[in-house]
Amino acid sequence: MSRYNAKETETKWQGVWNDAACxxxxxxxxxxxxxxxxxxxxxxxxxxxxxVRNYTIGDVIARYKRARGFNVxxxxxxxxFGLPAENAxxxxxxxxxxxxxxxxxxxxxxxxxxxxxxxxxxEIATCHPGYYRHEQKMxxxxxxxxxxxxxxxxxxxxxxDHTVLANEQVIDGRGWRxxxxxxxxxxxxxxxxxxxxxxxxxxxxxxxxxWPEKVRVMQHNWIGRSEGAHVRFPxxxxxxxxxxxxxxxxxxxxxxxxxxxxxxxxxxxPLTTGLCExxxxxxxxxxxxxxxxxxxxxxxxxxxxxxxxxxxxRHPLDPDIELPVFIANFVLMxxxxxxxxxxxxxxxxDLDFARKYGLTVVPVVLPPQADAADFxxxxxxxxxxxxxxxxxxxxxxxVDDAKRRVIEELESxxxxxxxIQYRLRDWGVSRQRYWxxxxxxxxCGDCGxxxxxxxxxxxxxxxxxxxxxxxxxxxxxxxWKHTTCPACGKExxxxxxxxxxxxxxxxxxxxFCSPRAENAMDKDAVDYWLPVDQYIGxxxxxxxxxxxxxxxxxxxxxxxxxxxxxxxxxxxTQGMVCHETYQDESGEWLPPADLxxxxxxxxxxxxxxxxxVGRSIKMSKSKKNTIDPAxxxxxxxxDTARWFMLSDSPPERDMEWTEAGVEGAWRFVQRLWRLISExxxxxxxxxxxxxxxxxxxxxxxxxxxxxxxxxxxxxxEQFRFNRAVAKLYELTNSLTSARSEEPDxxxxxxxxxxxxxxxxxxxxxxxxEELWQRLGHKGLLVDEAWPLADDTLxxxxxxxxxxxxxxxxxxxIDIVVDEAxxxxxxxxxxxxxxxxxxxxxxxxxxxxxxNRVVNIVV
RNA sequence: GCCCCCGUGGCGGAAUUGGUAGACGCGGCAGACUCAAAAUCUGUUGCCUUCACGGGCGUGCCUGUUCGAGUCAGGCCGGGGGCACCA
Numbered sequence: 001m002s003r004y005n006a007k008e009t010e011t012k013w014q015g016v017w018n019d020a021a022c023x024x025x026x027x028x029x030x031x032x033x034x035x036x037x038x039x040x041x042x043x044x045x046x047x048x049x050x051x052v053r054n055y056t057i058g059d060v061i062a063r064y065k066r067a068r069g070f071n072v073x074x075x076x077x078x079x080x081f082g083l084p085a086e087n088a089x090x091x092x093x094x095x096x097x098x099x100x101x102x103x104x105x106x107x108x109x110x111x112x113x114x115x116x117x118x119x120x121x122x123e124i125a126t127c128h129p130g131y132y133r134h135e136q137k138m139x140x141x142x143x144x145x146x147x148x149x150x151x152x153x154x155x156x157x158x159x160x161d162h163t164v165l166a167n168e169q170v171i172d173g174r175g176w177r178x179x180x181x182x183x184x185x186x187x188x189x190x191x192x193x194x195x196x197x198x199x200x201x202x203x204x205x206x207x208x209x210x211w212p213e214k215v216r217v218m219q220h221n222w223i224g225r226s227e228g229a230h231v232r233f234p235x236x237x238x239x240x241x242x243x244x245x246x247x248x249x250x251x252x253x254x255x256x257x258x259x260x261x262x263x264x265x266x267x268x269x270p271l272t273t274g275l276c277e278x279x280x281x282x283x284x285x286x287x288x289x290x291x292x293x294x295x296x297x298x299x300x301x302x303x304x305x306x307x308x309x310x311x312x313x314r315h316p317l318d319p320d321i322e323l324p325v326f327i328a329n330f331v332l333m334x335x336x337x338x339x340x341x342x343x344x345x346x347x348x349x350d351l352d353f354a355r356k357y358g359l360t361v362v363p364v365v366l367p368p369q370a371d372a373a374d375f376x377x378x379x380x381x382x383x384x385x386x387x388x389x390x391x392x393x394x395x396x397x398x399v400d401d402a403k404r405r406v407i408e409e410l411e412s413x414x415x416x417x418x419x420i421q422y423r424l425r426d427w428g429v430s431r432q433r434y435w436x437x438x439x440x441x442x443x444c445g446d447c448g449x450x451x452x453x454x455x456x457x458x459x460x461x462x463x464x465x466x467x468x469x470x471x472x473x474x475x476x477x478x479x480w481k482h483t484t485c486p487a488c489g490k491e492x493x494x495x496x497x498x499x500x501x502x503x504x505x506x507x508x509x510x511x512f513c514s515p516r517a518e519n520a521m522d523k524d525a526v527d528y529w530l531p532v533d534q535y536i537g538x539x540x541x542x543x544x545x546x547x548x549x550x551x552x553x554x555x556x557x558x559x560x561x562x563x564x565x566x567x568x569x570x571x572x573t574q575g576m577v578c579h580e581t582y583q584d585e586s587g588e589w590l591p592p593a594d595l596x597x598x599x600x601x602x603x604x605x606x607x608x609x610x611x612x613v614g615r616s617i618k619m620s621k622s623k624k625n626t627i628d629p630a631x632x633x634x635x636x637x638x639d640t641a642r643w644f645m646l647s648d649s650p651p652e653r654d655m656e657w658t659e660a661g662v663e664g665a666w667r668f669v670q671r672l673w674r675l676i677s678e679x680x681x682x683x684x685x686x687x688x689x690x691x692x693x694x695x696x697x698x699x700x701x702x703x704x705x706x707x708x709x710x711x712x713x714x715x716x717e718q719f720r721f722n723r724a725v726a727k728l729y730e731l732t733n734s735l736t737s738a739r740s741e742e743p744d745x746x747x748x749x750x751x752x753x754x755x756x757x758x759x760x761x762x763x764x765x766x767x768x769e770e771l772w773q774r775l776g777h778k779g780l781l782v783d784e785a786w787p788l789a790d791d792t793l794x795x796x797x798x799x800x801x802x803x804x805x806x807x808x809x810x811x812x813i814d815i816v817v818d819e820a821x822x823x824x825x826x827x828x829x830x831x832x833x834x835x836x837x838x839x840x841x842x843x844x845x846x847x848x849x850x851n852r853v854v855n856i857v858v
Numbered sequence: 859g860c861c862c863c864c865g866u867g868g869c870g871g872a873a874u875u876g877g878u879a880g881a882c883g884c885g886g887c888a889g890a891c892u893c894a895a896a897a898u899c900u901g902u903u904g905c906c907u908u909c910a911c912g913g914g915c916g917u918g919c920c921u922g923u924u925c926g927a928g929u930c931a932g933g934c935c936g937g938g939g940g941c942a943c944c945a
Contacts, residue, residue, distance in 0.1 A: 221861070348859090
C-alpha cells in the first residue's frame with residue numbers, strides 16, 4: 001500500500017476544481033443564497049497561521065452550505081492600502097504599488113494551496129483605481145447628503161507615522177500601529193458623520209442575534225449613550241471678554257441640581273481661552289494642564305486640580321444661589337459641553353474637589369435606610385438610589401422621578417433641556433499619507449473647497465513619488481496637486497490627504513456582489529447577495545471595522561446604493577493562534593523552526609545550548625514564535641493543516657499550535673487513506689441492491705453512521721468543529737474494528753465510508769475528493785449533496801440506565817427503551833451494588849426518569 | 859472604578875442544557891510486529907486506597923435550591939477581555 005501523497009493529490013484536485021470553475025457563482029434565483037465572507041487580508045507578504053485558521057473556518061461553512069443546496073458566494077480580495085507599503089518604499093526603494101501587487105501575487109498563490117472554495121473571478125484589490133474610484137463617488141454623495149463635513153479640530157497626531165488617527169485607533173494614548181505616544185494637534189479634517197446614526201447603530205445591535213454577545217456589548221459601550229440634560233447657569237456678572245452670558249453644562253444627574261456647589265470649565269473651553277487673555281494665572285494653570293500626559297498612568301495619578309476664576313453663576317432654579325466657577329483639569333472639552341456642575345454629595349470626583357477647595361457639601365439623595373436628620377456625606381459620595389431631600393419641589397421623589405420632574409421645570413423656565421449624549425464621535429478620515437485613496441476635492445483660492453466633478457473621477461494616485469522627505473509625498477510631488485478649479489477655472493490645488501484605510505474595508509463586502517460593475521454596486525446583485533450571511537474574523541475588529549461598516553451601509557442606503565441597514569447578519573469571531581516561546585541563555589527569542597531536540601526531547605539550540613521554554617502566546621514576529629503555513633502545507637499538505645486547525649480547540653477560543661498536534665492530524669489523514677483505499681475492492685458496487693436484512697454488526701454500524709451524520713451536521717451548524725472532528729474520529733474507530741465480510745456488513749461499510757468522506761469533505765476537501773473517486777464515483781464530491789440521517793436507524797432499542805442511591809451511582813442496567821417503570825424498579829433493586837448501598841436502610845422514595853436515570857432515596 | 863467572559867485529568871477539551879463527569883485527540887505506560895529503529899497495530903491511562911472484589915475522593919473555594927448540581931442561585935478567590943478624569 002503506497003502512502004498518501006498529499007502534495008500531488010492536492011495540486012491535482014485544485015486543478016480540477018479550477019478547470020470546472022466549481023466555485024464561480026451567479027445570481028441564481030432558483031436556489032437560496034448564502035454569502036460567506038472572511039475578513040480580507042492585508043497583503044503583507046506571506047500568509048500567517050491566523051489567515052489559515054480564518055479561511056479554514058470560512059471554507060468549512062462555504063463547502064457545507066454548498067452541499068446543503070445553497071448558492072454560495074465565497075469571495076476573496078485584498079485590503080491593499082496602508083502604511084507598510086510606504087515603509088517598504090522607504091526601506092527598499094520599491095514603489096508602494098509594486099510592493100503591494102507583488103505581495104498579492106505571492107499570497108494568492110499561497111492561499112490557493114489551501115484548497116479554498118473561493119470564486120477567484122471576483123477578486124478585488126482596494127488599491128486599484130477600479131475600486132477606489134467608487135469610494136470617491138461615495139464621498140461626493142455623502143457630502144451632498146450632509147454625511148461628510150470639514151472641521152478644524154484637535155486631532156490625535158501620531159508622531160512616528162506622521163498622520164492623524166481616529167479615536168478608535170488610539171489605544172491607551174498610543175497609536176494602534178506605531179505604539180507611539182499620541183500628540184494633540186489642530187488640523188482641518190474631513191469627518192464622516194457617524195453620530196448621525198448613533199441611535200440606530202445602538203438600537204439595531206439588538207437585531208444582530210447571530211453576533212457574539214461580547215461584540216455587541218463592546219459596540220454598545222463604545223457608542224456610550226447617556227441620558228441627561230443640558231442646563232444653563234447664567235453669569236452673575238457677565239465676563240467682559242465674552243458675549244456669552246451663561247455656562248451650559250451637561251449632566252446625567254439633574255436630580256441633584258440643588259446639591260450643586262460649583263461649576264467647572266474645561267481648560268480647552270472657549271470661555272477659558274477668553275479668560276486667559278486677561279488672567280496670567282489662569283493662563284499658567286491651563287498651560288500646566290496641557291503639559292500633563294494623556295497616558296493611562298498619567299491620568300490615573302493626576303490630582304484633581306482647579307483654578308478659581310472669580311466668576312460667579314446663578315443657580316438656574318434659584319437666582320439667589322451663586323456658585324463659583326473653576327477651570328478644572330478633569331473636565332474634557334470633547335465630551336458634553338466641556339463644562340460641568342459639581343455635586344459633591346453624589347459624585348466622588350466632585351467630592352474630592354470640593355474638600356480640596358473648601359466648597360459646601362449638601363446631601364440631596366437620602367439612602368433608603370438613612371435618617372434625613374443626621375445623614376451626612378463623609379469621605380464617600382453616595383451614588384445610589386434613594387429619596388430626594390433638601391431640594392424643594394423635588395423632595396421625597398425617587399431619583400428617576402426627580403430627573404423627569406426637574407427636566408420639566410428646566411424646560412418650562414427655558415433654563416435647560418433633556419438630552420441624550422453619546423460618547424461616540426464623528427469619524428475623522430483625513431490621513432497625511434500617500435498610499436491611500438485620494439480625497440476628491442480641490443482647494444480654490446476663490447471658490448473655497450470644490451468637489452471634483454464625477455466625470456473627472458477617479459482622482460488617481462501618481463506613480464512617480466519620492467519618499468526622501470518625511471511627510472506626505474503627495475504634497476511634495478512636483479505636479480500632482482496642481483490643477484484648475486472646476487468651478488472658476490483658475491489655478492487650484494488638490495486635496496493631498498487620503499482616506500483612512502478603514503474606509504475601503506467599510507464597503508468591500510458590497511463590491512464583491514458585482515466586482516466588475518460599472519457602478520459601485522449593481523442593484524440586482526446587492527439585493528440578491530446582501531447581507532453577508534456569515535462573516536468571520538478576529539475580535540480585534542469588534543469596534544473599528546465592524547462599526548464603520550455598519551455606518552457605511554446606512555450611509556450608502558441613504559444615498560440610494562443599496563437597501564439594507566445591517567451588512568453582516570451573522571458574525572463569528574475566531575480566537576488567535578498561539579505557540580510556545582523560546583529564549584536562549586542571553587534572552588534572545590528563538591524561532592521554533594531553528595530548534596533541535598536533545599535525548600530527553602527538550603528543545604536545544606542548533607549549537608546544543610539550552611533553551612528556556614516560555615508560555616504559549618499569540619504568534620508574533622517580535623517573539624519569533626511563528627510557524628510558516630507554507631512550510632506546514634509543503635510538508636504535510638493543506639488538509640492536515642486544516643484538520644488540526646479544527647481539531648482540538650473551539651474556534652472562538654485561542655488555540656495552541658503544536659508539532660505533536662500536526663503530527664496527530666497527519667496520522668489521521670494517513671489512517672483514513674489506508675482504511676478506505678485498502679477496502680474499496682471488497683465493497684459492493686455503487687447503487688448495488690440494498691440487503692433485505694442486516695445483522696447485528698451491520699445494524700450497529702449503520703446506527704453509528706447515521707448518528708454521526710446528525711451529530712456532525714449539528715456541530716457544523718453551531719460552529720463546534722472540534723466536536724464534529726471528535727464524532728468523525730469515533731466513526732473512523734468503529735470502521736477500523738468492523739471486519740466482517742458478510743454482504744450486509746460490506747454494504748453497511750460502503751455506506752459508512754461514503755458518509756465519512758462526505759462529512760469530512762468540507763474540512764479536508766482534497767483527501768475527500770480523492771477517496772470519493774477511489775470509492776468508484778465518477779462525479780466530483782464537491783457537487784454531491786450533504787448526507788441525510790435516517791431517523792429510523794438512529795433510534796436506540798436499548799439504553800443503559802444509571803442507578804443511583806442517594807444520588808450516587810451504584811450500578812447500571814440495560815433496559816429496552818420505554819420499559820415499564822415497574823420492571824425497571826425491580827431490576828434496579830436487584831442489582832448487587834444497589835443492595836450493598838441500601839444495606840439495612842429503608843427505601844423512602846424511588847425516582848424514575850424515563851430512559852434517563854433511577855435514583856433511590858434511603 | 860464600571861461592564862462582560864472564563865476556571866473540568868499531565869495537556870487541548872467533551873458532557874444530550876439539571877440525570878453515568880472526563881467523549882475525541884495529544885502525551886504517558888505496557889505489549890505485538892522488527893536483527894534493530896521508524897511506521898503501524900493492540901491494550902491501558904482522573905486521584906487515593908486495596909493482593910483482589912471493592913471502597914473513598916473529585917469539575918477554583920464556601921453556602922444554598924433539588925431525589926439528583928460541572929450545569930441553577932448567593933458570596934468569595936483566581937485568570938482574561940472591553941470601557942474609563944465621560945460629568
